[in-house]
Amino acid sequence: MTPEKNKNLDQMFTAIQEKAARHADSITEDPAPKIYIGMATCGLASGALETKKAFEEALSLRNIQARILQVGCMGHCYGEPLVTVHNPGFPPILYHQVTPGKATMLVKSFLEEGDPLFEYLLGAMEENDLIPQVWDFARFSQEKRVVTEICGFINPEEILDYIAMGGYSSLAETLRLEPHDIINQVKNSGLRGRGGAGFPTGKKWELAKDARGQEKTVILNADEGDPGAYMDRTILESNPHQVLEGIAICAYAVGARKAILYVRSEYPLAVKVVTRAIEQAKELGLLGKGILGTSFDLDISVFQGSGAFVCGEETALIQSIEGQRGMPQLRPPYPVQKGLWGNPTVINNVKTFASVPPILKHGEFWYRQIGTEGSTGTAIFSVVGDILHAGLVEIPMGVPLRTLIFDICGGIPNKRTFKAVQVGGPSGGCLPADFLDTPIDFDSLTEAGAMMGSGGMVVMDEDTCMVDVARYFLDFTQKESCGKCTFCRIGTRHLLNLLERITKGEGREGDLELLEDLSQDIRDGSLCGLGKTAPNPVLTSLKYFRDEYVAHVKEKRCPAGVCRALTAYYIDLEKCARGCDACVGSCPVEAIFTTKNRKKGIDQTLCVKCGECVTACPAEYDAVRKVSPPERAPIVERPADISD
Amino acid sequence: MAKILIDKKEIEAKEGANLLQVCLKNGFYIPNLCHLEGMDSPPASCRLCFVEIEEEDGPVTSCSVTVRAGLKVTTDTPPVRRLQRSALKLLLSAHDVDCARCPANKKCGLQTIARFLKVGLKPKQLEQLRKETEGMEDHPFLRYDPNRCVLCGRCLQVCHGKQGQPFLTFAKRGFDTVIASYGEKDLSNTTYQEFTACAQACPVAALGPKND
Numbered sequence: 001m002t003p004e005k006n007k008n009l010d011q012m013f014t015a016i017q018e019k020a021a022r023h024a025d026s027i028t029e030d031p032a033p034k035i036y037i038g039m040a041t042c043g044l045a046s047g048a049l050e051t052k053k054a055f056e057e058a059l060s061l062r063n064i065q066a067r068i069l070q071v072g073c074m075g076h077c078y079g080e081p082l083v084t085v086h087n088p089g090f091p092p093i094l095y096h097q098v099t100p101g102k103a104t105m106l107v108k109s110f111l112e113e114g115d116p117l118f119e120y121l122l123g124a125m126e127e128n129d130l131i132p133q134v135w136d137f138a139r140f141s142q143e144k145r146v147v148t149e150i151c152g153f154i155n156p157e158e159i160l161d162y163i164a165m166g167g168y169s170s171l172a173e174t175l176r177l178e179p180h181d182i183i184n185q186v187k188n189s190g191l192r193g194r195g196g197a198g199f200p201t202g203k204k205w206e207l208a209k210d211a212r213g214q215e216k217t218v219i220l221n222a223d224e225g226d227p228g229a230y231m232d233r234t235i236l237e238s239n240p241h242q243v244l245e246g247i248a249i250c251a252y253a254v255g256a257r258k259a260i261l262y263v264r265s266e267y268p269l270a271v272k273v274v275t276r277a278i279e280q281a282k283e284l285g286l287l288g289k290g291i292l293g294t295s296f297d298l299d300i301s302v303f304q305g306s307g308a309f310v311c312g313e314e315t316a317l318i319q320s321i322e323g324q325r326g327m328p329q330l331r332p333p334y335p336v337q338k339g340l341w342g343n344p345t346v347i348n349n350v351k352t353f354a355s356v357p358p359i360l361k362h363g364e365f366w367y368r369q370i371g372t373e374g375s376t377g378t379a380i381f382s383v384v385g386d387i388l389h390a391g392l393v394e395i396p397m398g399v400p401l402r403t404l405i406f407d408i409c410g411g412i413p414n415k416r417t418f419k420a421v422q423v424g425g426p427s428g429g430c431l432p433a434d435f436l437d438t439p440i441d442f443d444s445l446t447e448a449g450a451m452m453g454s455g456g457m458v459v460m461d462e463d464t465c466m467v468d469v470a471r472y473f474l475d476f477t478q479k480e481s482c483g484k485c486t487f488c489r490i491g492t493r494h495l496l497n498l499l500e501r502i503t504k505g506e507g508r509e510g511d512l513e514l515l516e517d518l519s520q521d522i523r524d525g526s527l528c529g530l531g532k533t534a535p536n537p538v539l540t541s542l543k544y545f546r547d548e549y550v551a552h553v554k555e556k557r558c559p560a561g562v563c564r565a566l567t568a569y570y571i572d573l574e575k576c577a578r579g580c581d582a583c584v585g586s587c588p589v590e591a592i593f594t595t596k597n598r599k600k601g602i603d604q605t606l607c608v609k610c611g612e613c614v615t616a617c618p619a620e621y622d623a624v625r626k627v628s629p630p631e632r633a634p635i636v637e638r639p640a641d642i643s644d
Numbered sequence: 645m646a647k648i649l650i651d652k653k654e655i656e657a658k659e660g661a662n663l664l665q666v667c668l669k670n671g672f673y674i675p676n677l678c679h680l681e682g683m684d685s686p687p688a689s690c691r692l693c694f695v696e697i698e699e700e701d702g703p704v705t706s707c708s709v710t711v712r713a714g715l716k717v718t719t720d721t722p723p724v725r726r727l728q729r730s731a732l733k734l735l736l737s738a739h740d741v742d743c744a745r746c747p748a749n750k751k752c753g754l755q756t757i758a759r760f761l762k763v764g765l766k767p768k769q770l771e772q773l774r775k776e777t778e779g780m781e782d783h784p785f786l787r788y789d790p791n792r793c794v795l796c797g798r799c800l801q802v803c804h805g806k807q808g809q810p811f812l813t814f815a816k817r818g819f820d821t822v823i824a825s826y827g828e829k830d831l832s833n834t835t836y837q838e839f840t841a842c843a844q845a846c847p848v849a850a851l852g853p854k855n856d
């Protein structure tokens with residue numbers, strides 16, 4: 001690029017940055033208190049809109065001038081709705097579970113009377129002498145935020161917020177460089193794709209750049225179909241511009257003039273936020289025609305996917321955009337050679353693109369220092385299940401599972417013990433406690449039998465039945481199988497039927513061997529990644545929790561007491577209080593009767609094992625017991641009907 | 645021309661040719677259902693045509709391999725046979741085996757492959773699975789039996805090829821996947837002639853004329 005052009009670019013970008021700085025100053029210099037409310041999908045689901053309304057009403061009632069600002073998600077989903085209140089004279093303070101009631105109290109006590117309500121706060125966001133800082137908690141201090149650095153701190157619908165935090169400077173810098181310089185930087189950073197397989201991103205881009213073809217295309221994969229995974233959604237909703245910036249950099253580097261954002265239509269908020277972000281970036285000349293005054297054009301659009309899990313597979317995704325049924329195609333040819341409409345196509349995950357601007361900004365060496373030799377940078381997980389602080393976590397690669405689960409996410413709630421963790425969603429594996437010291441990186445997880453996947457992590461406590469967990473995942477993959485290839489279509493159905501039978505106590509001699517053999521064949525014989533990885537939950541649970549399977553098949557016993565057909569409830573007559581009727585009404589099928597000495601018994605032929613009586617029984621008696629196999633429940637005779 | 649080795653025998657074949665075709669033409673039978681000669685992008689969906697290729701990990705489907713000089717192919721290793729038998733048994737577990745009453749009897753793709761792989765037509769280990777769905781009852785000419793169909797997709801391939809606009813498509817997901825009429829297409833002014841190709845492409849007579 002000529003220096004003349006660069007001058008143009010510099011002038012244009014400086015003007016944009018100045019505008020953004022003025023915008024940011026107008027907020028910081030405003031003497032009014034500021035209330036930042038997390039309004040991504042997780043916040044909204046927990047009632048952020050009602051909270052916002054309560055703040056507005058309380059402010060107007062008390063005639064207080066304050067500014068309510070909408071931000072994205074910080075990842076602390078256990079604490080939603082999350083609100084940061086910055087009252088002049090105090091540090092910014094983060095509050096969790098801010099219900100409308102708490103919102104009203106905060107306006108009155110904090111904004112009006114200067115009492116920050118210690119009982120409600122999570123911590124201060126800045127150093128101070130008064131209030132403990134959030135940065136001292138493991139959840140904050142042990143995270144390393146690269147992709148999600150400013151998620152939850154900016155308004156995702158205001159591009160100037162992003163630019164004021166240094167956004168789009170990597171794109172501006174990119175346009176001053178040659179495409180191969182960009183590719184080299186990405187290559188040297190060691191960045192690997194965050195969509196599951198961990199393919200080196202720089203190499204993919206280089207292949208696309210060198211591929212011959214007219215209309216090269218860049219596609220963002222935001223199909224995110226793993227049950228329980230929502231990292232990509234959160235990033236798009238909380239900081240869409242970092243993703244757009246990464247896409248534009250990629251397009252420039254590989255010579256594409258067209259980009260498509262494939263977002264599942266079940267993510268309406270993400271679609272809305274991203275669409276708006278594109279408009280704003282176009283208005284400022286950061287996307288669209290003649291980006292920042294250069295000759296680089298990027299036509300960028302949103303495509304709403306039909307929400308099939310298999311459409312996240314890159315070749316199925318392309319089919320889906322082309323208007324076909326989303327069915328995986330044989331690779332090679334890979335999309336970088338022959339992708340959308342037969343043209344070279346780069347497909348990357350949301351987190352992959354979002355990692356690029358920080359890499360170019362801070363340099364490849366900075367990025368290499370984070371994480372491990374083979375897996376540089378950070379990993380982002382949505383940690384859910386039996387875990388105290390569920391939510392989105394970004395950690396350096398290489399952190400052991402134990403640290404993530406017990407230190408950063410607070411461990412297992414309700415005094416239960418850890419049993420297993422499922423990493424990598426339905427394609428991943430269930431790892432037992434022996435594997436808690438496994439470092440979280442691409443290769444170590446695969447070696448352990450799980451996989452990085454796209455970042456779903458489900459933590460399970462002792463009350464989980466591993467056979468049932470395998471059944472759950474197979475039910476998912478069988479439903480989502482595209483039906484094209486034999487192993488996946490029919491094989492996973494057999495696995496599911498076997499698992500269902502076993503959980504119903506109808507397991508037979510030889511079932512476990514059949515499960516294992518079929519699983520191996522499905523893994524080795526399937527056409528695409530869905531089928532190849534679908535048996536992982538079965539294979540790992542069979543390997544690490546075989547005794548549980550054996551108990552189901554041989555003794556018809558569910559050790560965790562989960563499988564209904566293999567459990568029974570009974571009432572411990574020693575503990576049951578004479579004359580107490582608390583449980584009777586709770587039973588939906590009238591299975592509870594009164595014994596001769598006015599205690600209670602359960603009619604096993606009627607009981608549907610819903611467990612309502614367990615909740616109904618007063619804690620001081622705690623008389624309802626659950627046993628497996630059901631024969632272990634003592635038989636209590638129902639007295640002949642004499643009373644009425 | 646490229647020299648390749650198939651089961652230690654030297655064969656000459658065109659560089660870039662389809663390996664499955666080359667094997668079949670040279671008398672090396674490889675079980676297959678979804679492949680049609682001359683297709684440019686094989687679906688590779690039946691998962692039967694496995695072979696092993698030197699220096700590659702584990703079995704690969706031969707219909708997706710193109711010939712290059714020096715290729716060393718083995719068609720009958722234990723891992724190859726294991727996957728082929730497993731795929732066939734899976735297909736049979738979802739297939740109404742009622743040969744005496746089937747129009748495809750004696751010319752059926754499944755019978756041929758079962759004989760070759762020495763697999764009984766009613767494998768014992770796997771339970772029999774059946775689809776609940778009926779297929780295409782309101783079609784003017786075609787009869788379709790979802791519990792015979794092996795979903796090889798050959799009918800769709802020829803349908804695409806001849807009429808440009810497909811009349812048939814895959815529908816539903818997972819185990820319940822079936823072949824169905826494409827969209828709400830008005831079939832009133834079509835003739836059976838236009839569907840003969842589809843019906844004839846079917847290796848198991850799951851698709852046929854209505855009165856068959």
Ligand SMILES: Cc1cc2nc3c(=O)[nH]c(=O)nc-3n(C[C@H](O)[C@H](O)[C@H](O)COP(=O)(O)O)c2cc1C
Pocket residue numbers: 192193194195196197198199201221222223224225226309310311312313314315347348349350352353454528529530
């Ligand atoms: C069944 C299946 C589902 C997938 N779903 C997703 C997805 O939801 N998001 C995603 O980014 N990649 C998904 N992938 C991986 C993509 O095929 C592809 O590898 C990825 O988008 C490449 O991006 P990356 O290099 O940035 O990881 C899926 C793969 C398979 C086999």
Ligand code: SF4
Pocket residue numbers: 792793794795796797798799800823845846847848849850851
């Ligand atoms: S109907 Fe016949 S040709 Fe079509 S997919 Fe089924 S088995 Fe194959």
Ligand code: FES
Pocket residue numbers: 675676677678679687688689690691692693705706707708
């Ligand atoms: S012929 Fe190769 S997979 Fe069907």
